[in-house]
Amino acid sequence: MKYLKYTLAISFMAIAGTQRMEACGPFYPEKPEHIKMFRSCSPELESQWQEGCRFQDYEKEENCLLWQKFTSPSIPLKDIEKVIYTARLSDLRDLPAGSLSGNKFAQWLCLPGHAEDLEYVSIAKEIEEIRDHMADTWYYGYDEDEEHVRLDELMRKCRTYTGKRHADRYALQLVRLYFSAGDFKSCRELWENTISDMSANIITDMAASYAGGAYYRCGNRDKAIELYTRSQDIGSLTSLKAWEGTEEKSEYTDLRVKQLEYTFNRFPNSPLLSIKLQEYVRNRESFVYGFEVWEDRDFHDELKRFARKAVSSEKCRQKGMWLYALGYLYYLDGNMSQADTWLGKAEHADATPFIKESVHAFRILMDAGHANNSRDYRRKLLRHLEWLDERMKTDVHLTPDQEWQYDNKMNYSVSYWQDVARKVLLGEVCPKMRQSGNTPLALQLANYATNRIHQLSPLYEATYGGWNDSTGYEYYDKIIPFDEYRKTWPERNVFDFTNQFFKEIYTAKADDAARYAEKIDRPTSDLDRFLNDRSYIDRDYLFDIVGTLYLREMDYEKASRWLSKVSTGYQSRTNIAKEGYFRLDPFRYQSDKTRLIADSCDYKLRFAQEMVRLDNMIHSDAEANRKAEAKLRFAIGLRNSFGRCWYLTEYGHNMFLESDYENNYWCWYTTADREGFKDNTFAQEAYTRVDTMMKEAIAEFTDPEKAAQAQLEMMNHATLMKEYPATQAAEYIRTRCDNYYDYALQKR
Amino acid sequence: MKIHPKLLLCLLLPLALLSCRKSPSSGNDGANSIYYWRTTFSLNDAERKFLKQHDIKKMYVRFFDVDYDFYKTNGEVIPSATIRFKDSVPQGIEVVPTIYITTKAMQKMQTKEDEYAAKILKRVNAICRQNKIEPKELQLDCDWTKHTREYFFRLCESMKQDLDSSQSLSSTIRLHQLTQTPPPVDKGVLMVYNTGNLMEMTAENSIFSRKDIAPYLRDNRLAEYPLPLDVAYPAYGWSVAFRPKSGGRYRFHKILRRTDFSSYPELKEVMPNIYEVNSTINLNDGGEDANFLFRDHIIKVERPTAKEILEVKRMIDKKLNGKTHNNILYHLDEAQLSHYSTHEVSEIYSRH
Structure with a gap:
């Protein structure tokens, strides 16, 4: 019983997912249309900023270009990037064989006369690997451990390098090592005596950032700002509040816009602008979708004004991003015509491939606003979905033990393209398809939006919580294939009977659900086939739902037809069976738990068939008493299917729990009397x-x-x-x- | 040279008698041992004296925990609460690095047991090197159940493979684990403490209760347990605070380190070791963190007496049916050990 209580508790929490229970954030949208979708920076870029206030992409790109200049323009930048940033030291040691054997930059490093270059790359890589290793929580340093000893050796090598070719790179390695050891004096000396005389490039710029840090720690803020500006180290400039004193000249009143302006004027294409833009536009989304109570309209108006200014600046190489932001801000204002205008401009402006994809997603969303059941729109929808699906496939990097699977069910943000699919399909297209009479397509789309991600990431972290005789209450997780979870996991399936697709089909008419189910075996268009291939189309699952909806609508003939297609073993996969239901005789006037039916196999089907038989008798039997008995039995069955045997017409009835804080447990209540069905x-x-x-x-x-x-x-x-x-x-x-x-x- | 048969007998008899003594080769080396479960290793004079007085030769020192919490550990299995050595270990005492692994972390290690065994061992070795410890044994402490057993056992197997041939691996064995297959280690330490339900005010004593322990020792389980076993007894106490809930019942509130409340007039001893709070008190008066209890809260002091421990010890010795074993105390802390006399401690350690 306790076991049942806990499994039900978990299931309830899942069902009640749309009613947020947390006392404090983060808050996630109850409605799919409220999913936040503006995206101007990648999660990686955002975390680079949050964790280290640096943008590795820019440095990476410039560094690779420098290497290309050093070596040969015929060496692709991606080959250089692979060797410098991705390869391990062991890959270099394997040269010319191994994983880098086809790499042109690696081949160049192996050529006679390039030993000096190979040696530098190897030393830099080894320093990086040791530093990474030492930053790991599992690392425990001790005096003279191999990491410290080796790092000292490498530092000596850097210090004693007498060549000219890589003097700046060795100096960068040294300044880094000094800085991480807290030796700011050596940092400054190295800068003053050596690096400051070297020619400016990305390497010396990066070194300037470390030197700036050393100066700041020694109390020289102005020198620090000078060096941070040289190295475009906006994170450090921000932490030093470097813009102080420049604000009064600004035409803006909001400090956030002033800071954007400060950054833009100095570094018009800085990745920080994309991070801040995303933060600010998503703030606006938060207000529009009801997560924030305070409207920051003046700020957002200034932001729009600033975005227009950025677009008109000649220095700006990211016009597409600012135009996209403008369009999205107008979309959030409900001004669709302005939104469309700016979006149109964004589509034709310069932008990174990343921004171009965001712009494309926005276009899909705008088109979804005009969704209808016309052939033209359906064709366009298929094109959009094909594009979206490719992105989803490429971008899914979800691991099963990060609990995102529950978030997926509850509109939590788990993957950008999944968010786009849910916002566009569940939030916009499905309701419009239902309104225009094409509920089957709405269901197909809901299924895709809900289940596609589980095809692409097919492992599931199943959770067990129950009572164990020897140790008491026990809770554990097990990572299993999703299909196994659905078919053989003995505990509740907390996904399939609570997710957004289930919600859609459960609120549909039985005939619509049936028309949808028929499309599984008889697709009539490319769109049908596309969606069938990318949805959860387990026939038992779907046909059982269709049959149940017919039972709910009291159409027993059709219910029998659909339920007869469900395999006999399926019933045991449902949560209701796992919870121990399907045992009461639905044709007994009084329920009697001491006289449970012996064989509850095909419970719903047998019920439906008996109701059909009784209905036939009611309409055809000439003998009055037999007819009256049939009518009575039919009425009892009908009553029980919306009463004690609610599982004939529902997948969960009055599943509410009350927390008994005093007694520290959840109380499970069900009411199977008429009162409990008053809203049905x-x-x-x-x-x-x-x-x-x-x-x-x-x-x-x-x-x-x-x-x-x-x-x-x-x-x-x-x-x-x-x-x-x-x-x-x-x-x-x-x-x-x-x-x-x-x-x-x-x-x- | 001819040797007289009687002389030969005189020479061989003592050897034969000596060989009849129980073999220490199973890992039970006859040394008195104690756990050290604090995050800073530092010994005061009383603790040093205790070690000397009771001829402690082995100390099971908790090096770190291996933990997992989605939010706190950023979704990774990581080491936490690593010990810091402020003092060195007294000469002549063998240190057994002990690693506590939470069950959640154990679950998360599934399929990566080899990797984590190597990580744990490397970290243990680093701590040993830094602190000049040469471990002969390593102990894993995990409350594994039948659902995490498989992963824990794989971790043990992998760990054993990575250890030097001169080193052995031991594991704590909780009472409920006695009914299951033993872990693949060289030796077990039966934990005879934390035996009751801490959350339940009506529980006799959550640290140690004969009533809770006895059922686990049925069916000759101890004598037939396939691993050499040492036995760890508690030498500590704590207080458990409960707050009132409806129906005259109480709900677990928190654990308090303090067990002496004689200086608090706000507390009334309503029964032996049970105190009722009459008005709000701050048990950490003067300390940094306030530790409030309010009117009608109940404090239950739990500390097994030497008499209770010895009674259970006799029962366990009997159930072990002559199997050689050492007795270990949990844990080295002057404030806790001061509740037991030297004689009582000697009795607990004694191997009759």
């Missing part, structure tokens, strides 16, 4: 039908004994005694009850 319109319709049928059935009995037996089963003792006093049923009551009052037990 299908149930209300069913109850009206049940009440009518029961009345009719009682009235149609011609045999008083059978009528009395029916009253007895329904516990209507007073009526029985009053209306049928001469029957055996009345006699039965008379011998067992002193008062003939109606117990009214479990009457609904």
Whole structure:
């Protein structure tokens, strides 16, 4: 029981995912349309800034260009980058064989006369690897450990280099080592006596940053700012508040825009601008989508003004980014015509491939605003999805043990392209397709948006929480293939019956769900085929849902047809079966847990088939008592399917928990009486039908004994005694009850 | 030279008698041992005296924990709370580096046990080198269950392979683990403490209770346990604070290091070792972090008495049915050990 309670608790939390429970952030959108989508910098760039306030990409690019200048213009930059930034020391030692054998830069390094270059690259790489290793939490340094000893040797090599070719690079290695050892005096001396006389390039600029740090630590802020500016070390300039004193000349009032201006005026193409822009536009998204209560309209108006200025600057090589930001800000204002204008300009402006992709995603979103069921739009949608899918495939780097799978279900941000798919499809296209009458396509798209990521990252971190006889409560995770999780994991499947696709299909009409399910085996268009290939189309799962929706709509004929296509073993995969349901006889007036049905196999199908049989009898049987009995049994089945046997028409009923803080546990409540279904319109319709049928059935009995037996089963003792006093049923009551009052037990 | 048969007998008999003594080769070397479970290694005079007085030859020193927490450890299995040696280990005492691995970390190591075994060992060796320790044994401490057993065992196997041939590997064995296959190590240390439910006020004593321990020792489990076993007994106490909840019941609040409350007039001893808080008190008065308890809170002092420990020890000795073993105390801390007399400690250590 405890086991059940905990599994239900977990499931509830999953179901209640749309109702945020955290007392404090981060907050994530309840609605897919509120997913934040503006993107002007990569997570890597953002983390480079957050962690070290440096932009390695710029340095990397310049450094590779310098190497190319040193070596040969015929060596591709990507080959240089691979050797300098990706390869390990062991790869260099394997040269000319090994993983770098086809690399042109590596080949060049191996040529006679280039030993000096190879030696430098090897030393730099070894220093980097040792420093990385020493920064690892598992590293525990001790005096004279191999890392320290080797680093001292390498430092000596750098110091004693007498050549000219790599003097600046060795100096950079040295200044770095001094700095990380806290030897700021040596840093400054090296700068003053050696590096400052060298010609300016990316290497000496990088060294300037370390020297700047050393000066600052020795109290010379002005020199530090000078060197940081030379090295474009905006992080350090920011931390020194270098813009102080320049603000009064600004035409802007907001400090954030002033800082942008300061940065832009000095470094118009700095990656910091893309980071700040993303931060500020996403702030606006937060307000528009209800995560922030404070509207910063003046700031965003100034931001738009500044973006226009940036676009008009000749120094700006990122016009596309600023135009994209302008378009998106207008989109967030609800000004679609301005949004479209700026987006159009962004599409034709200079931008990095990264920004171009963001712009393309924005175009898909804007187009989704006009989604309709026309053939033209469907064709365009397919093109968009093909493009989006390629991005999703390339960008998925999700590992199963990072708990993103739960986030995926709840609109948490897990992967940018997944966010785009959900925002565009679930937030925009699906509702419009439903409105325009193409619910099957809405379901196809919802399935794709929900499940595609699990095809691309097919491992799942399954969670077990339960009671163990020897150790008490136990909780553990196990990483298993997603398919195994869905098919053989003995615990609850916390994904398939709570995700956004399930929500969509569960709120659809049964006929629409059926039309969707038919498309699985009979796709009629390229779009159908595209979506089928990239969705979760387990027939048992889908057909069971369709059958259940027909049970909910009381269409037992169709329910039987769909449920008969579900394999017999599937029932055990559902959470309801795992929780121990499917055991009550749905045709008993009173539930009786001591008399559970022996064989609950194909429970829903058997129920549907019996309802069909009874319905036929009601309409065709000429014998009044048999017909009345069938009607009564039908009514009881119908009532129970929206009552104690709710699992015939639902996948979870009144799954609410109340936290008993005092007693430190969750209390599980379910109500299977009519009160518990008061918001269920299908149930209300069913109850009206049940009440009518029961009345009719009682009235149609011609045999008083059978009528009395029916009253007895329904516990209507007073009526029985009053209306049928001469029957055996009345006699039965008379011998067992002193008062003939109606117990009214479990009457609904 | 001819040797007289009687002389030969005189020479061989003592040797034969000596050979009848239980063999120490199983790892039970007859030395008194103690755990050291603090994050800074520093010994005061009383602790040094304790080590000398009880002829402690082996110290199981917790080097670091291996932990995992999605948020706190950035989603990685990492070492934490690494020990800092302010003092050196007294001469003649063997240090057994002991690594505590949380169950969550153990789960996360699955499929990467070899990698983590190497990482742990490298780190242990580095700490040893820095502090001039030459370990002959290494101990892993993990509350593995049947679901993490497989991973822990793989870690042990890998660790054993990486150790020098002169080094051995041991593991703590919790009472509930006695029913399961033993880990692939050279020796186990049966942990006979933390046996009860800390959260439950009605529990007799969460540190040590014969009632909690006895059921685990059924069915000749100890005598038949396939590993050589030493036994670790508690020599510590703490207090557990509970706060009231509805229905006259209480809910676990926190653990307090202090066990002497005689100087607090706000506390009333309502039963032996049970105190009721009459008005708000700060148990850390003068300290940096306030440690408030409020009216109607209950404090339960838990500290096993030597009598209780010796009673269980007799039971365990009997259940071990003559299997050679050493007794270990958990843990070296003057404030805790001062609650036990020298004689009592000697009794716990004694191997009758």
